[in-house]
Amino acid sequence: HGTLAVYDGEHFRVVALRAMPKLLADMLRQPFRPSAGGVQEGLLRGEPLVHIPDVTSRGESATLTPIQRAAIDSGIRTLLLIPLRKDGRLLGFITAHRREVNPFSDKQIALLQNFAAQAVIAMENARLITETREALEQQTATAEVLGVINSSPGHLAPVFDAMLEKALRLCDAKFGNIATYDGEHFSFVAALGHPEFDAWAREHGPGEPRPGTTMERMIRGEDVIHIPDMVDDEGYRSGTPVRHALVEIGGFRTLLCVALRKDERLLGMFHIYRQEVRPFTDKQIALLQNFAAQAVIAMENARLLGELRQRTEEVAELNRGLEARVAEQVEELGRVGRLKRFLAPQLAEMIVSQGDEKILESHRREIVVVFCDLRGYTAFTETAEPEEVLEFLRQYHGALGPLVSQFEGTLDQFSGDGIMVFFNDPVPCPDPAERAVKMAVAMREAARELIAAWSRHGCELGFGVGIAQGFATLGQIGFSERSGYTAIGTVCNL
Numbered sequence: 001h002g003t004l005a006v007y008d009g010e011h012f013r014v015v016a017l018r019a020m021p022k023l024l025a026d027m028l029r030q031p032f033r034p035s036a037g038g039v040q041e042g043l044l045r046g047e048p049l050v051h052i053p054d055v056t057s058r059g060e061s062a063t064l065t066p067i068q069r070a071a072i073d074s075g076i077r078t079l080l081l082i083p084l085r086k087d088g089r090l091l092g093f094i095t096a097h098r099r100e101v102n103p104f105s106d107k108q109i110a111l112l113q114n115f116a117a118q119a120v121i122a123m124e125n126a127r128l129i130t131e132t133r134e135a136l137e138q139q140t141a142t143a144e145v146l147g148v149i150n151s152s153p154g155h156l157a158p159v160f161d162a163m164l165e166k167a168l169r170l171c172d173a174k175f176g177n178i179a180t181y182d183g184e185h186f187s188f189v190a191a192l193g194h195p196e197f198d199a200w201a202r203e204h205g206p207g208e209p210r211p212g213t214t215m216e217r218m219i220r221g222e223d224v225i226h227i228p229d230m231v232d233d234e235g236y237r238s239g240t241p242v243r244h245a246l247v248e249i250g251g252f253r254t255l256l257c258v259a260l261r262k263d264e265r266l267l268g269m270f271h272i273y274r275q276e277v278r279p280f281t282d283k284q285i286a287l288l289q290n291f292a293a294q295a296v297i298a299m300e301n302a303r304l305l306g307e308l309r310q311r312t313e314e315v316a317e318l319n320r321g322l323e324a325r326v327a328e329q330v331e332e333l334g335r336v337g338r339l340k341r342f343l344a345p346q347l348a349e350m351i352v353s354q355g356d357e358k359i360l361e362s363h364r365r366e367i368v369v370v371f372c373d374l375r376g377y378t379a380f381t382e383t384a385e386p387e388e389v390l391e392f393l394r395q396y397h398g399a400l401g402p403l404v405s406q407f408e409g410t411l412d413q414f415s416g417d418g419i420m421v422f423f424n425d426p427v428p429c430p431d432p433a434e435r436a437v438k439m440a441v442a443m444r445e446a447a448r449e450l451i452a453a454w455s456r457h458g459c460e461l462g463f464g465v466g467i468a469q470g471f472a473t474l475g476q477i478g479f480s481e482r483s484g485y486t487a488i489g490t491v492c493n494l
Helices: 022-028 066-073 106-151 156-171 195-204 214-219 241-248 282-303 309-339 345-354 377-383 386-406 432-455
Strands: 002-007 012-018 050-052 078-086 089-098 175-181 186-192 224-227 254-262 265-274 363-375 410-415 418-423 462-479 482-488
Touching: 012 022, 022 066, 078 106, 089 106, 106 386, 106 432, 156 175, 156 186, 156 265, 156 282, 175 195, 175 214, 175 254, 186 195, 186 265, 195 241, 214 224, 214 254, 214 265, 224 282, 254 282, 265 282, 363 377, 363 432, 377 386, 386 410, 386 418, 386 432, 410 482, 418 432, 432 462
Parallel strands: none
Antiparallel strands: 002 012, 002 089, 050 078, 078 089, 175 186, 175 265, 224 254, 254 265, 363 418, 363 462, 410 418, 462 482
């Protein structure tokens, strides 16, 4: 039995579990805070693991947390927790349980620690992918808005509508509006997301800038107003019509307002709302400020259109440049992804950053080649089910593959149980033989743990590795849709 939980700095939340009783599983699926005396307390203090041979020995039932009592009632006796950490920061934990008092062995603990390390890598990759996707979405939205500005010279309505739609989507808000200010009065020029409040706003307008309202605070010079719960704000308690309409008609609770300013002069306001009490993040606030800046540019362009034709062309050029940069970034991500199939990640990124792939063209160089395979693999594949073979290869490649990147080797190929890696190309290194030997030793240790785990299932396997040094011809092979990087020569025929 086991679970995997993530930690956001305040709450733990179980995101995966296996073979857990329903009552305990339902409790674990709910976010929970770490409590004094809880098993997670040691992980928060920085301990490398928590291993409890018998959970019933931790104290009287009255001192146990509800989750601990439920765990004991469900029959759990031996418990092992391994933290998920990134640069010393706790991201979560992975657990293994037994229904009998049977402590885990050192090898089993090491195996679970290895799985925990892989989970951290997966979480970090997911975070980076999400950040990249969000950045591309923001750049794309910016390019689209600039495209609307370019295609609608002098017409602000489509520009405001496009900005509002993209701001709501990227900031995860339900409703928003844009109001302009002429020095005396505010006027709504765009609204989206709630027809009933939109109709009320068109009929009544923004109203007077009474004390405590966002309008009055913007006039006094505030640039960002963030109200987590409008019901608890002075503007609502003082009875201002707009604030009451927002809460009573729209059902809105959280508000974010950003000023539209040009040289300290207030031109308007950009509002977005949520119907639940959920404050906006710093990234979302910065994103709305970016949209507000674009709105100011659009307003200035419209005002100066008759006199500033040259400025219009500059904005169009900015749009084309932004689109080109987005395309370049997408292409760069693609190039990095293609190169990482056979190069260490740091080498792939170096090649892309230098913008030169000539070092991948055919050439001759002295290299150190590492070959490794499994002893008894053929006999294993003849007796095991194909699904078992595939699962073993996944684990085998998953354990050895990261070591290639760690020691900055170049992966030539995976071929069943055979792996070929070479050093000193395409980027030369001062100590290729030493790196090769260190990687081979690390692979042997990783394979030993994996083989030991499978031996308990009756799989008799061994691990062999060979190292050769000599000259070879290296370069790319393949075709446009799929290519590789390989070495050819007698040094590769070990």
